[in-house]
Structures are given as structure tokens and as C-alpha cells.
Amino acid sequence: xxxxxxxxxxxxxxxxxxxxxxxxxxxxxxxxxxxxxxxxxxxxxxxxxxxxxxxxxxxxxxxxxxxxxxxxxxxxxxxxxxxxxxxxxxxxxxxxxxxxxxxxxxxxxxxxxxxxxxxxxxxxxxxxxxxxxxxxxxxxxxxxxxxxxxxxxxxxxxxxxxxxxxxxxxxxxxxxxxxxxxxxxxxxxxxxxxxxxxxxxxxxxxxxxxxxxxxxxxxxxxxxxxxxxxxxxxxxxxxxxxxxxxxxxxxxxxxxxxxxxxxxxxxxxxxxxxxxxxxxxxxxxxxxxxxxxxxxxxxxxxxxxxxxxxxxxxxxxxxxxxxxxxxxxxxxxxxxxxxxxxxxxxxxxxxxxxxxxxxx
Amino acid sequence: xxxxxxxxxxxxxxxxxxxxxxxxxxxxxxxxxxxxxxxxxxxxxxxxxxxxxxxxxxxxxxxxxxxxxxxxxxxxxxxxxxxxxxxxxxxxxxxxxxxxxxxxxxxxxxxxxxxxxxxxxxxxxxxxxxxxxxxxxxxxxxxxxxxxxxxxxxxxxxxxxxxxxxxxxxxxxxxxxxxxxxxxxxxxxxxxxxxxxxxxxxxxxxxxxxxxxxxxxxxxxxxxxxxxxxxxxxxxxxxxxxxxxxxxxxx
Ligand SMILES: Nc1ncnc2c1ncn2[C@@H]1O[C@H](COP(=O)(O)OP(=O)(O)O)[C@@H](O)[C@H]1O
Ligand SMILES: [Mg+2]
Numbered sequence: 001x002x003x004x005x006x007x008x009x010x011x012x013x014x015x016x017x018x019x020x021x022x023x024x025x026x027x028x029x030x031x032x033x034x035x036x037x038x039x040x041x042x043x044x045x046x047x048x049x050x051x052x053x054x055x056x057x058x059x060x061x062x063x064x065x066x067x068x069x070x071x072x073x074x075x076x077x078x079x080x081x082x083x084x085x086x087x088x089x090x091x092x093x094x095x096x097x098x099x100x101x102x103x104x105x106x107x108x109x110x111x112x113x114x115x116x117x118x119x120x121x122x123x124x125x126x127x128x129x130x131x132x133x134x135x136x137x138x139x140x141x142x143x144x145x146x147x148x149x150x151x152x153x154x155x156x157x158x159x160x161x162x163x164x165x166x167x168x169x170x171x172x173x174x175x176x177x178x179x180x181x182x183x184x185x186x187x188x189x190x191x192x193x194x195x196x197x198x199x200x201x202x203x204x205x206x207x208x209x210x211x212x213x214x215x216x217x218x219x220x221x222x223x224x225x226x227x228x229x230x231x232x233x234x235x236x237x238x239x240x241x242x243x244x245x246x247x248x249x250x251x252x253x254x255x256x257x258x259x260x261x262x263x264x265x266x267x268x269x270x271x272x273x274x275x276x277x278x279x280x281x282x283x284x285x286x287x288x289x290x291x292x293x294x295x296x297x298x299x300x301x302x303x304x305x306x307x308x309x310x311x312x313x314x315x316x317x318x319x320x321x322x323x324x325x326x327x328x329x330x331x332x333x334x335x336x337x338x339x340x341x342x343x344x345x346x347x348x349x350x351x352x353x354x355x356x357x358x359x360x
Numbered sequence: 361x362x363x364x365x366x367x368x369x370x371x372x373x374x375x376x377x378x379x380x381x382x383x384x385x386x387x388x389x390x391x392x393x394x395x396x397x398x399x400x401x402x403x404x405x406x407x408x409x410x411x412x413x414x415x416x417x418x419x420x421x422x423x424x425x426x427x428x429x430x431x432x433x434x435x436x437x438x439x440x441x442x443x444x445x446x447x448x449x450x451x452x453x454x455x456x457x458x459x460x461x462x463x464x465x466x467x468x469x470x471x472x473x474x475x476x477x478x479x480x481x482x483x484x485x486x487x488x489x490x491x492x493x494x495x496x497x498x499x500x501x502x503x504x505x506x507x508x509x510x511x512x513x514x515x516x517x518x519x520x521x522x523x524x525x526x527x528x529x530x531x532x533x534x535x536x537x538x539x540x541x542x543x544x545x546x547x548x549x550x551x552x553x554x555x556x557x558x559x560x561x562x563x564x565x566x567x568x569x570x571x572x573x574x575x576x577x578x579x580x581x582x583x584x585x586x587x588x589x590x591x592x593x594x595x596x597x598x599x600x601x602x603x604x605x606x607x608x609x610x611x
Contacts, residue, residue, distance in 0.1 A: 058515065079520050
């Protein structure tokens with residue numbers, strides 16, 4: 001079956017950017033579908049904010065093209081793009097009240113006074129700040145300031161909403177609730193949204209699409225489940241999950257034999273090659289009695305995490321983390337580690353997927 | 361002392377209180393014109409310094425990056441050199457055979473030298489050059505308090521560059537602008553070496569008049585009357601700046 005052509009709301013076409021001789025973005029290509037909540041995820045310094053600023057028009061790319069709703073906006077100045085942007089530090093105008101901040105974009109559009117008033121009230125209500133319009137930003141808490149920044153960005157009914165690490169300046173308790181609110185707001189308004197974060201849990205919980213970046217490149221673009229279950233690279237496997245997947249380098253056949261390990265058939269063929277297994281902590285099982293294909297391991301410590309217990313073990317000289325099932329008790333340090341039958345195998349040198357072969 | 365008097369041709373001061381020194385300032389067109397000229401030069405210096413310092417300070421705060429220290433030092437140099445040396449340097453630049461006229465002529469842009477010395481233009485250039493740091497420093501410290509990314513936020517909301525300046529940067533730099541303006545105005549008002557050297561004795565300002573009276577004519581009471589007028593203006597400026605700061609803080 002031929003999939004229907006993807007309707008692209010925003011097309012990022014081979015955007016490149018360098019600072020001096022440092023290449024920060026390498027021909028980044030991304031299609032964003034209308035109404036999607038896309039999260040750009042990646043370690044700090046991988047170029048997420050740079051890409052976001054280029055989309056907003058605050059930074060010029062060196063090469064490539066941006067197409068929004070079919071219009072080439074590459075050369076359009078920021079003030080003509082109708083793209084709402086929420087900065088990590090909110091960037092509220094300190095000399096204006098909350099209501100004036102939210103009204104700013106509408107003022108710039110020369111809307112009639114009455115309409116401005118109505119839309120300011122609507123935007124403030126949407127972030128549940130209806131009664132704080134007369135305050136100055138300095139008189140608000142961090143969480144409230146952030147809502148003002150969001151209200152200010154959505155008041156202009158933007159074609160696209162961009163959020164740069166919107167949760168990173170909030171405390172842990174607030175972060176979880178604001179996350180839910182952001183998603184609710186998106187679902188109510190239907191604004192196509194791109195959010196930047198370095199927090200994988202945040203990305204997995206909020207996104208329709210997770211776009212994983214590393215060193216200025218997009219390395220995977222998938223649904224949260226897809227990127228978690230079928231990481232396309234060792235980097236993706238080790239970046240997502242808390243704790244992330246264990247990267248276990250395969251021993252040679254003889255080393256395996258010496259330890260008394262008969263690997264599962266899907267793994268055996270890779271022994272002694274340039275291969276790593278990516279093993280999710282919850283995909284591993286620890287037993288006190290040997291099972292077929294189990295790997296002898298040494299239990300070092302059990303970490304209690306409330307809902308979870310994590311067993312720290314060592315096998316073939318490599319540390320691994322195993323998520324224990326609720327009722328399991330382990331009494332002996334000598335344990336057996338059961339692997340999934342067909343774990344994902346990556347190249348140790350390039351991080352590329354070796355097995356299973358990609359579909360299609 | 362300004363209410364004492366000194367008979368013409370005598371160096372003996374008569375300590376009987378009198379307002380005749382002030383009456384002389386008010387009544388003599390020469391001094392009134394000098395006062396107005398001084399006020400106008402100070403005002404023009406302030407306006408030009410503000411016009412130059414605003415983009416310069418913004419650039420230093422937002423764009424200079426690691427060159428910030430170097431550029432600030434360069435800007436400050438005229439201030440720590442005192443008035444005399446930079447002014448003498450400027451005379452070399454501005455003279456009929458100076459660097460500026462020489463360059464313009466050799467480029468064929470002008471036939472006859474611009475007259476940049478011995479008139480108000482030269483003094484204005486000298487004053488702006490000498491007192492620019494007094495405008496830049498308070499502006500840099502005001503702009504330093506500008507939250508990161510406010511310009512970007514304004515632009516993404518639809519503000520063009522000029523609107524960003526008018527609605528965001530100017531209001532937020534008002535305290536620095538007011539403080540800098542007061543400093544530059546007062547410095548220009550009382551400046552003496554610059555108008556003396558660059559005016560080449562042809563342009564009298566209040567400070568050069570007072571100097572003349574004190575050092576050449578040796579009429580100390582009259583010189584101090586001139587100084588008192590200047591002090592009164594300074595006090596007025598100080599009060600106005602204070603009021604303006606309060607007003608800016610409230611709006
Ligand atoms: N103005 C700049 N000048 C030079 N390098 C920069 C500048 N801004 C960002 N960088 C560099 O570009 C890279 C990407 O930065 P950024 O997009 O902010 O990363 P992220 O948001 O993913 O943390 C980083 O290595 C950063 O040091
Ligand atoms: Mg960033």
C-alpha cells in the first residue's frame with residue numbers, strides 16, 4: 001500500500017547554520033503535520049534553540065528553506081511570520097502590566113481597542129490568569145510569568161507556537177502539572193506546536209511526534225512509543241528512558257563460552273563483531289536459577305525508587321540496570337540475567353542499527 | 361562674593377551687598393547671548409550624545425560579546441585623559457589642514473576646507489567626543505538590566521525594529537538616558553577647555569566668560585556672579601533629572 005502524501009504544515013528543508021567555523025545545524029529536514037504537538041528533544045548544545053530561532057525568524061540560516069502552509073517564509077522577517085514564541089526565560093516586558101504584555105502583539109496588528117480587550121481576556125483565561133491583568137510581571141511567581149508568556153504568544157492566534165524549554169525553570173511539582181496544561185491548551189486551541197526540551201520524560205509524555213536531535217542533526221523522528229520501543233540508533237536507545245537502555249557490548253564467542261553463556265540464537269551471530277545490545281531495564285529478568293540462554297551476573301545493589309526497584313548488576317564486566325517486578329525477592333548475589341529473544345543490536349562504532357533489519 | 365562689587369579699574373573689592381553684578385548679566389546682551397549659546401550647545405551636545413550612545417550602548421550590551429571590555433575601555437579613554445590632550449588631538453583632526461579636511465580633499469569630496477574650528481560646530485564635536493562616556497556608562501548599565509530576548513519576543517509578536525526601540529528598548533533604558541543626559545548637560549555647561557581651544561577664542565560660552573573675568577579682567581565678584589548663575593542652572597537640571605527618574609519609574 002502506498003501511504004498518502006504527508007500533508008506538511010511546516011516544512012524545514014535542509015536548514016544549515018554555522019557560528020564561525022562551528023557547524024551547529026547540518027541540513028536539518030523536518031515535516032510538521034498540521035495540529036501536531038512536536039517535541040525537539042536532544043542533549044544541551046545540540047542546536048535545538050538555534051533551530052527554533054531560525055523558524056521564528058530571529059536568526060538567519062546559512063542555507064535551506066522554510067515553508068509554512070505552502071508559503072516560503074525563509075526571507076520573511078520575524079514580525080511578519082505570525083509565529084508565537086515562548087522563551088525559556090519568558091522575556092516578558094517588565095515595564096508593562098500583564099494585560100499590556102498580552103496586548104502587545106495585538107497592538108502591533110492595529111486591532112480595534114474592543115477586540116484587543118476581548119482577546120487579551122480570552123488569552124489570560126486560557127492560561128487561568130484572568131484576574132492578574134493589572135499586575136507587573138515582577139509581582140508574579142515563575143509559574144505565573146510563564147503563563148503570561150504563553151498567553152502573549154497565543155493571543156496573536158499564531159500560525160505556529162514555538163516553546164523553548166518552557167518547563168525547565170519551574171520546580172519539579174509545577175513541571176508535571178504545567179506539562180499537562182500545555183497539552184490541554186494545545187488540544188483546545190489546535191495550534192500546531194513545536195516544543196524544545198532536553199528532558200526525555202517530558203518529550204515522551206507530551207508529544208505527538210518526538211524529533212530527536214544530536215550534534216546538529218535530526219537522528220530520529222517518531223511517535224513517543226515508536227522512538228522508545230524502536231530506537232534507530234544506540235544514541236536514541238541510551239537517551240530515552242529513565243533509566244535509559246543498557247548498552248551492552250557483546251563479547252567474543254570464546255569469552256561467552258568461558259563464562260558459560262549460550263546467547264539466544266538472534267544474538268549468537270553477532271558475538272565477536274562490532275556490536276552492542278540495547279537492553280531496556282524492564283526487558284531484562286533476573287532469576288536465582290539459570291534459565292536457557294541466561295547470562296551469569298553478579299547482583300551488586302538494589303535501588304528503591306518507590307514504585308520501582310532497580311537492580312544494579314554486573315555481567316561480563318559490564319554494569320547493567322534491571323527493573324525488578326513488584327513481588328520479586330533476590331537473596332543471593334549470584335544471579336542469572338535473561339535477555340529478550342531478539343534485542344536491538346547496534347554498531348559499537350557508528351551506533352547504527354544492525355538488527356532487526358528495519359521494516360520496509 | 362557675587363554680591364560684592366569692584367569699581368572699574370580697581371582691584372579692591374567693595375563688600376557692600378549689591379545685586380549690580382546680576383543686573384549686569386541680565387542687562388548686557390553679550391552675557392545673555394553667551395548664556396543662551398551655552399545652553400544651546402549643552403542641549404545639542406546632550407541630544408547628539410544620546411543619539412550616538414543609544415545604538416552604541418545597545419550594541420555593547422547585546423552584540424559585543426567578548427569584545428565588550430575592550431570597547432568599553434576605548435569609549436572611556438577620552439574621560440580619563442582629562443580635557444586638554446584629547447582636545448588638542450581634535451584640533452589636529454578638525455583644522456583646515458587637519459586629517460578630516462585633508463582626507464575629504466584628497467578624495468575629491470570637497471574643494472575648500474570645512475570650517476570646523478573657531479565656531480560652534482567644532483565645539484559641539486569636541487563636547488560630544490569628551491562627554492559621550494557619561495552617556496554610555498549609565499545607558500550600558502540600564503540596558504544590562506534588559507531581560508534577555510525581549511527584543512526577539514517583541515519582533516515575534518509583530519514589532520518592527522523601530523517599534524522595538526520605541527516600545528521596549530527606550531522605555532526600559534529611560535533611567536540610564538535621564539541620568540546620562542543630566543551628566544552630559546552639566547558637563548557641557550561647565551566645560552571650559554573644549555570651548556576655549558576649539559572655539560579659538562571666537563565663541564564665548566559662560567565658562568570662558570567667567571574665566572575671562574576671573575583671570576584676565578580680575579573682576580572676581582562678577583566672575584562669581586556668573587558662576588552662581590551656572591550653579592543655579594545645575595541645581596535646576598539636577599532637580600529635573602530627579603523628577604524625571606521618579607516619573608519614569610512610575611510609568
Ligand atoms: N551566538 C552564538 N555564537 C556562537 N556559538 C553559539 C551561539 N549560540 C549558540 N551557539 C552554539 O551552538 C550550539 C547549539 O546551541 P543551541 O541551539 O543553543 O543548543 P540547545 O538549545 O540544543 O542547547 C552550541 O554548541 C552553542 O554553544
Ligand atoms: Mg536551548
